[in-house]
Amino acid sequence: MGIPGLEESHLLLSIIFFIIYVLALMGNSTLLLVISISESLHQPMYLFLMMLSVGDILLSSSTVPKALSIFWLGSHAISFNGCLIQIFFIHFICMTESAVLLAMAYDRYIAICHPMTYVTKLTPSFIRLVMVISLARSVVIMIPVILLLRRLPYQGSNVIEHTYCEHMAMARLATASIMANIIYGMVIIICTSVIDLFLIGLSYVSIIRAVMALSTSTARHKTFSTCVSHICVIILLYVPAFFSFIIHRIPHTVIPPYVHILIANLYVLVPPMMNPIIYGVRTKEIRQRIFLLFRMK
Numbered sequence: 001m002g003i004p005g006l007e008e009s010h011l012l013l014s015i016i017f018f019i020i021y022v023l024a025l026m027g028n029s030t031l032l033l034v035i036s037i038s039e040s041l042h043q044p045m046y047l048f049l050m051m052l053s054v055g056d057i058l059l060s061s062s063t064v065p066k067a068l069s070i071f072w073l074g075s076h077a078i079s080f081n082g083c084l085i086q087i088f089f090i091h092f093i094c095m096t097e098s099a100v101l102l103a104m105a106y107d108r109y110i111a112i113c114h115p116m117t118y119v120t121k122l123t124p125s126f127i128r129l130v131m132v133i134s135l136a137r138s139v140v141i142m143i144p145v146i147l148l149l150r151r152l153p154y155q156g157s158n159v160i161e162h163t164y165c166e167h168m169a170m171a172r173l174a175t176a177s178i179m180a181n182i183i184y185g186m187v188i189i190i191c192t193s194v195i196d197l198f199l200i201g202l203s204y205v206s207i208i209r210a211v212m213a214l215s216t217s218t219a220r221h222k223t224f225s226t227c228v229s230h231i232c233v234i235i236l237l238y239v240p241a242f243f244s245f246i247i248h249r250i251p252h253t254v255i256p257p258y259v260h261i262l263i264a265n266l267y268v269l270v271p272p273m274m275n276p277i278i279y280g281v282r283t284k285e286i287r288q289r290i291f292l293l294f295r296m297k
Helices: 007-037 044-061 064-073 080-113 114-123 124-151 167-171 177-213 217-248 257-282 285-295
Strands: none
Touching: 007 044, 007 064, 007 257, 007 285, 044 064, 044 080, 044 124, 044 257, 064 124, 064 257, 080 114, 080 124, 080 167, 080 177, 114 257, 124 167, 124 177, 167 177, 177 217, 257 285
16 A cells, blocks of 8 residues: 555655665665675675665665556566565565674674684685575574465455565464464574674673773774674664564554654665665775776776
8 A cells, every 4th residue: 555644755765765775776876886896895894785786776666666566567466376475575684684794793803803814714615604694594484484475365355554575464364363473583683693692792792802902092983884884784674674573563543544654664675775885885995986987997
C-alpha cells in the first residue's frame, strides 16, 4: 500500500527515495570501481568495504524499485512468491552486512592491537572464508523464515501496509497463530545483530585500551581516526534497525503506522547512500583514487 496516512505526500517521498537511490548506486558503484582497479587498495579493509558496497546496492535495489512503482505507477500487486523472495533478500543482505561489519571490526582490532600479525592473519584465504561463512549463516537463518511463512494459511486480508514485504507484516496477514514466527524473529535478532554487536563492542574495548596506551595524543588521534568511518557505518546500520524493532512492537494507537514505515525505509535507504560518502571523505587513499579517476576522465 505504500505509506498509508501519507498518501498526499507520496509524490514528494518518491522523489526523495529516487534521489537517495541514485546516490546510493552511484556512490557504491564508484567505490567498487576504484577499489577493483587500484592494486594498492587490494587490502583486507577495502575488500570488506567492497562486500559492504555490494550489499548496499542489493539492499536498496530489493526495495526501492517496488516502492517507486507503487508511488509512480500505482502498481500495488506482488505475487505470494515474489513477496517471500523480497523478504528473503532484505533480511539476508542485512544479516550479511552485519557479519561484514564484524569482520571489519576484527580487521581494525588486529591492525591496532596486533599489527605484527596482520599480514599472517588477514590473508586472502581468511577473507574468502569470512565471505563464505557470512553468506552461509544468512542463508541458514533465512530458510526457516520462508518455511514458517509458507506454512501459514492466508485466507483473510492480502494487504500489506508497507512499501515492501516484511517478515512480520506478512505473517500478520495469516489466519493462524504466528507465535513461532515471533519467537524465531527474536532468535534471529539474538543470533545476528546482538552477537555481532557484542563482539564488535569487545573489539573496540581492546582497541581503545591499545590507543590510550600510546605515548602521544597525536599518535592516539591518528590511530583511532582509522576507526571513525567504521563506527559511523555501524551507527547508520544499527540505530534505524533498533528503532524499527522497538516501534514495530508499540501499538499503532500510540505511534502512527507511517512512522514505523518511514523508519523501516530509512533502514534500507540511508546507509547505502551514506556508507560510500563516509568512506570516500574519511579515507585518504580512496579519496585520492576517486579524484584521480575523475581527473583521467
